[in-house]
Amino acid sequence: MAAVVAGTAGGLDEFFAATRAAFEDAARRLGRIERRYRLGPGVLRLSVAGAAMADAIAGALTHLRLPDDDGTASLTIRAWDGAGSGRPMVPAPWPATAYGQKGEIDVGGDGRYAGFFQQGAETLSLFDRPAAEAFYWARDAAAMPYWERSFPFRPIYHWAMAGTTLQPVHAGAVGRVHGGVLITGRSGAGKTTTTISCLEGGLAYAGDDYVLVDCGPAPTVYSLYDTAKFTEDSLARFPRFADAVWNRTRTGDDKALLYGHRAFPQALVAAMPIRAIVVPRVTGLPHTELRPIPVTAAIRALAPTTLAQLPGHGAETMAKLTRLCAAVPCLEVAAGTELAGIARALAAWLDR
Amino acid sequence: MTDAIDIAAVRFAFAGGPIVHETLDGEVVIINLKTGTYYSLQGVGAECWAVFADPATPATLAAQLIEKAALPPDTAAAAATAFVGALHAEGLLQSERELAITPASLPDLPEGLGQALTLQRYTDVQELLTIDPVHDVDEVGWPVKAEGVKLEA
Incomplete structure (x- = not known):
């Protein structure tokens, strides 16, 4: 050449x-x-x-x-x-x-x-x-x-x-067809546990790690990937998914990868209106509670982790995410150890 | 503080480049895209940040602290210099001239004001950026294969 x-x-x-x-x-x-x-x-x-x-x-x-x-x-x-x-x-x-x-x-x-x-x-x-x-x-x-x-x-x-109201974000998304929540937060904050608990609890699933959001006047989340990644601990907590793991041989801290079209096809949803942004916090207490948090707490949870992994357009992305967080309620899910309660609490909030 | 330079008279402004920020509901969230470190300033601190949307001096900021927080001039000057020094040290503000500022502690301030003027710093996202950068490329310019790199989120 x-x-x-x-x-x-x-x-x-x-x-x-x-x-x-x-x-x-x-x-x-x-x-x-x-x-x-x-x-x-x-x-x-x-x-x-x-x-x-x-x-x-x-x-x-x-x-x-x-x-x-x-x-x-x-x-x-x-x-x-x-x-x-x-x-x-x-x-x-x-x-x-x-x-x-x-x-x-x-x-x-x-x-x-x-x-x-x-x-x-x-x-x-x-x-x-x-x-x-x-x-x-x-x-x-x-x-x-x-x-x-x-x-x-x-x-x-x-x-x-870039240049649209759409933005891939580092977040999971679960809910109902009529409305769902973005689940975001720093590593180890309980994002995966919350997302999988909701999947296990019968909520619709649009992704556990990266989803596409429309930050315009009608905030909407679109599924990008049907995958879910389980830590060994998560796999032990939700054993019914074990048979569907794609990478049965794993090394070190590899996570188990599942494809939703094989493991939980009935839960997959392509798009949902965004009703809230949810930031999990592991409490160690049995019950799950939802509490309002300041918009900026949601921005701190969503923006840095998204911006850290995507190349370019930093200021535009920051502005989009700020607009999104300001447009919907922002909640902390104080996630309880009784995992079924996480899905119940979010479902009850969505079905109000 | 550098010798022979009156920091209070030097103009500072938002650094730009990898520094992005948004203000909402009285709080500014600032992110350094290069390091993954992010910051928060609330209340008066967010208002002080906004002073540097256009180039401004710590003396300008001190004047606002005297007016808004009823601080004595010396205390306001010390607080403004410490505030600007902290932001400059993190690369969030750039100065009109090259400076090496040794960050100073905030003076004793009324309850709440000291906290508002203290930059909250978060480093939990840095782990997403700890991948070893590209050091070597092959003979046609593509990065040499990286072994053992894991970037699952």
Whole structure:
């Protein structure tokens, strides 16, 4: 391939054209899999080269699949992997210094393009804003870790929603079809326990880790992934899910990954109006109580953890999340040790 | 405090860059996107933060503290300098000239005011950013494979 000029719009145009050609080459060699999915109020067109890559990334999206047709899409993602295609990735047009701490890539140019390299998962996300077209390349789809399988495309969704009222957020979402709650909070605060308790208690489930929210006048949560991640402790508390664990062999502090379309298909919901933002707190007491908290307490719970993991658009994202928190009640769920009580308390609040 | 520089006369303003902030219901939440550290200021503290939306000096802030909190001039000056020094040390305010400020303690203040002027600092999100940054790239510019990195949320 011809050398490209780092940091120039022309060089990036050439790089993206070469990347598109590399995907097409992989699709010819491995077979092209075309699917359409719901993406909030829009449509995602996913074009994948090879079954291994499709297996790695499409499982978490199963519940959002739409009929295959040639209808329009609000975002197109083309995905393939190096190991499967047997070809190296197009050479990077930027210097080693372009990589930031979180994996953001300072691609240079005029802002048309964005890039992110996820270490550990060894995946590269690239975005062409005006074309609403993204590329997702993995070093080896078969080796993709469970956590990336559980929430692929996070940076791409984040870029694609810039300039809209939509925003991927680090939160779970459960509730009723007529209204649900976002569950957010720092690591270890009880987010997973609260979310899974609600799933176990019969509430609808839109996600446990990342969901898409509309921060506009009618706050709405959209499911992005049907996955749930259980710690060993959670798995012991909710043993009926054990048979559905995808990664039966785990090491260290790996969490158990479950796909909702296999483990709890009846609970999955694509969208719910947001009735409240809930910040859990583990109390050690038996009963669960809901208490109002200041809006800013919810912002502190939701914004830093969301912003820490998504590349760019920090001020815009902060403004969106502030608007969202100000638009709905913010509650603390003082989560009791009697786990069924968590779902009962939230269901009672939603059904008032 | 640096020698020979009157900090009270130096202008400071919001740092921008990786620092984002929003104010709601009398509280400002400030986030450093680079480090994951986030901060809170409430009540008078949030009002003092807002002073630096446009470049302003600690002397300007002190004048407001005299007016709003009825502080004696010396106490207001010391409180303003300490407040600005703390925010500057965290990289939340930038100064019009390069400064090395040794943060000072707040003076004795009326009940509640000292707490309002104390920057609340939270570091629990930092663990999401502790991944080792890219050090090496291969011959075609892609990061060398990272082993053992786990980023599940």
